[in-house]
Amino acid sequence: MKPQKNKWWQAIKIILGLAVLSFILSIIISMFIEDDFDGLDGNVAVIDITGTILADEDVDFLFEDVTSSDDIIELIKKADRNNEIKAIVFKINSPGGSAVASEEIANEIKKTNKTTVAWIREIGTSGAYWIASASDHVIANRMSITGSIGVIASYLGFSGFISDHNVTYERLVSGNLKDMGSPFKEMTQEERILFQKSLDSIHDYFVEEVAKNRNLKRRDVEKIATGQFFIGAEAKELGLVDELGGREEVITYVEEKIGEEADFTSYETKKGFFESLGKIFNENSFYIGKGIGNSLFAKAKLKESVSIST
Amino acid sequence: MLNKYAKSKQINIKVRFMQFMNPANKKIIFAQASVLKRAAAFAIDILTVNLIILFPFDTVYRKIVPSDSFSEAFRFLSSNANSTSIRIIIMSASIVTILYFVIFEKKLRQTPGKMLFRLYVKEEGKDLKYWQLFIRSMFLMPLFPFVLLWIIDPIVMLFTKDNQRLSEILSRTKVVEEYKV
Numbered sequence: 409m410k411p412q413k414n415k416w417w418q419a420i421k422i423i424l425g426l427a428v429l430s431f432i433l434s435i436i437i438s439m440f441i442e443d444d445f446d447g448l449d450g451n452v453a454v455i456d457i458t459g460t461i462l463a464d465e466d467v468d469f470l471f472e473d474v475t476s477s478d479d480i481i482e483l484i485k486k487a488d489r490n491n492e493i494k495a496i497v498f499k500i501n502s503p504g505g506s507a508v509a510s511e512e513i514a515n516e517i518k519k520t521n522k523t524t525v526a527w528i529r530e531i532g533t534s535g536a537y538w539i540a541s542a543s544d545h546v547i548a549n550r551m552s553i554t555g556s557i558g559v560i561a562s563y564l565g566f567s568g569f570i571s572d573h574n575v576t577y578e579r580l581v582s583g584n585l586k587d588m589g590s591p592f593k594e595m596t597q598e599e600r601i602l603f604q605k606s607l608d609s610i611h612d613y614f615v616e617e618v619a620k621n622r623n624l625k626r627r628d629v630e631k632i633a634t635g636q637f638f639i640g641a642e643a644k645e646l647g648l649v650d651e652l653g654g655r656e657e658v659i660t661y662v663e664e665k666i667g668e669e670a671d672f673t674s675y676e677t678k679k680g681f682f683e684s685l686g687k688i689f690n691e692n693s694f695y696i697g698k699g700i701g702n703s704l705f706a707k708a709k710l711k712e713s714v715s716i717s718t
Numbered sequence: 719m720l721n722k723y724a725k726s727k728q729i730n731i732k733v734r735f736m737q738f739m740n741p742a743n744k745k746i747i748f749a750q751a752s753v754l755k756r757a758a759a760f761a762i763d764i765l766t767v768n769l770i771i772l773f774p775f776d777t778v779y780r781k782i783v784p785s786d787s788f789s790e791a792f793r794f795l796s797s798n799a800n801s802t803s804i805r806i807i808i809m810s811a812s813i814v815t816i817l818y819f820v821i822f823e824k825k826l827r828q829t830p831g832k833m834l835f836r837l838y839v840k841e842e843g844k845d846l847k848y849w850q851l852f853i854r855s856m857f858l859m860p861l862f863p864f865v866l867l868w869i870i871d872p873i874v875m876l877f878t879k880d881n882q883r884l885s886e887i888l889s890r891t892k893v894v895e896e897y898k899v
Contacts, residue, residue: 419830422821426771430814434774437806 450673452495452662453487455480461505461535463512475502477509479677481516487675488520494666495523497658498543504534507559507610514542514617523665527658528552528649533637537648538614541621544665547657548640548649555643557618558635559610561603567594622647750880751837751895759831766830767815775811812860819855824848836896843890853889 457480459473487493498517504510517524517539526532526540528548533556540546540554548554570577570592577592588599595603611633619629624647632638632646643649651657662670822829823839824846832838841850857867871883880892 415826415828415833418826419822419833422818422825423766423770423830426814426818426821427773429817430771430810431774433810433814434778437775437803437810438778 450671451492451666451668452497452670452672453483453490453493453675454497454499454672455483455487455675457498457500457502457513457536457539459502461502461509461513461539463506463509475505477506477512480513483675483677484513484516484520488522493522493673494668495525495662495670496520497525497527497662497672498539499527499529500532500536500540501529502533502536503531504536504538504556507535507614510535510538511613511617513539514621517542518621523662525658525661527654528554528640529654534558538617541618541648545651545661546649547651547653547661548643549654550639550641550644550652552640552643553637554640555632555638555646555648556635557614557629557633559607559614560635561589561607563589563591565594566591618648745899747897747899748838748840748894749897751835751893753875753881755835755837755895756881756893759829759835759837762831762834763818763829767818771814771818772811775807778807808860812858816852816855816858819858820848820851823851823854832893838894838896839891840894841891846891850889850891854885854891857883857885 457475459475461475461477463477484496487496496517524543524545526543526546528536528540528546529552530549531553532540532548533554537554537556567577577590579587579593581587585599585602587593588602589595615626615629615633618624618633619626622629628647632648638646638648640649640652644652651661659670819829826833827838827840827846839846839851839854841847856864857871858864867883867885871885874884874887875881878887882892886892
């Protein structure tokens with residue numbers, strides 16, 4: 409047996425050692441927690457949908473704003489799990505993007521039982537409008553750009569360019585349509601028809617979803633689903649938007665719905681160094697086509713084929 | 719039960735009588751530890767762990783739990799029970815608590831609580847092994863089926879010869895009390 413005095417010294421040393429260990433552990437854990445429990449103080453979660461909407465989580469452009477559907481879905485689920493959160497506000501400033509990503513987000517919004525509000529700021533067109541339409545209430549500024557219900561899959565063809573530069577495209581395919589949409593060869597009539605058919609089908613889904621979400625007649629939506637964009641005031645008249653306004657109107661609507669004072673809290677995914685750097689250089693696009701172009705460029709880079717964007 | 723209690727009382731009276739009769743020639747003997755002293759030692763250990771060792775976790779806890787009120791905190795923790803972060807916090811705190819018991823019992827055969835009441839961990843074999851110490855403390859693991867030991871251990875303790883918990887029977891260890899006679 410060790411002398412009692414000696415034992416107490418050893419006991420103090422062990423306690424201090426364990427306290428240091430738990431201090432280190434708590435620092436490591438708090439790093440995780442910041443990501444998992446962002447902004448738990450409020451009762452209204454604000455989720456930003458900014459830039460081009462894409463499905464791939466890893467797709468990033470250094471100087472462009474990109475929203476991944478995976479991230480947004482995760483944030484919606486997180487807000488949904490938190491009992492303190494009574495409403496979710498989607499702050500939209502996006503020209504749209506991938507049809508798949510837009511539908512994924514819209515479906516997740518419809519799943520939640522909490523009050524959802526889409527707040528369109530400068531731009532909320534195409535896929536971004538699809539997302540907005542899935543919310544309980546859509547608020548836009550009278551000058552916001554919205555609508556643009558349509559699908560696009562245009563791309564740059566390089567077949568003329570490469571032949572001018574004496575470069576040949578060696579076509580090696582086992583299926584006749586395997587390289588359909590390749591920018592290095594001219595599109596055939598058959599391919600064009602097939603492409604158009606697919607686009608029309610997606611356009612149909614889009615129209616159907618907007619009509620269902622906004623409680624509008626399908627033929628009314630079809631009339632405006634020409635890809636044309638509308639400013640907020642026009643969109644209100646067409647029934648695409650419920651209310652004209654901004655932050656104040658969002659607060660008033662939410663407070664009325666939840667029956668208590670709204671306390672906004674931002675739900676966001678932590679960004680890496682390069683993404684944060686990109687944000688500094690980013691300029692918000694005025695052009696509807698910019699988002700579509702980025703989406704196509706991203707997809708073409710990733711899959712080396714044509715993509716369909718809303 | 720009553721028989722066991724009377725027996726342990728008898729041992730205590732015998733020891734005290736021997737101390738009274740022969741105060742100068744004190745000899746150390748180890749006998750069965752009293753349940754009450756063990757409970758008090760455990761309470762002191764848990765208090766030490768909570769107030770000193772797990773103190774840094776308090777900052778993390780305050781960061782995630784929205785309110786100080788117990789009911790609100792409970793509601794929050796129940797609704798976020800599946801959160802990875804909460805699981806990580808609970809597991810880390812439990813691992814540190816288990817390490818407290820394992821390290822103390824390996825190095826000193828006593829925890830601070832046991833030191834105050836002159837209680838020691840005694841093994842049945844030659845030396846106290848780490849696996850034995852982990853089994854002794856596995857009831858602190860907040861996972862099924864270990865949580866059942868919170869109920870089973872005290873019950874078994876009341877009905878065994880040396881007041882052994884089930885975890886102690888499995889680890890082939892027991893807690894003894896030091897007497898100077």
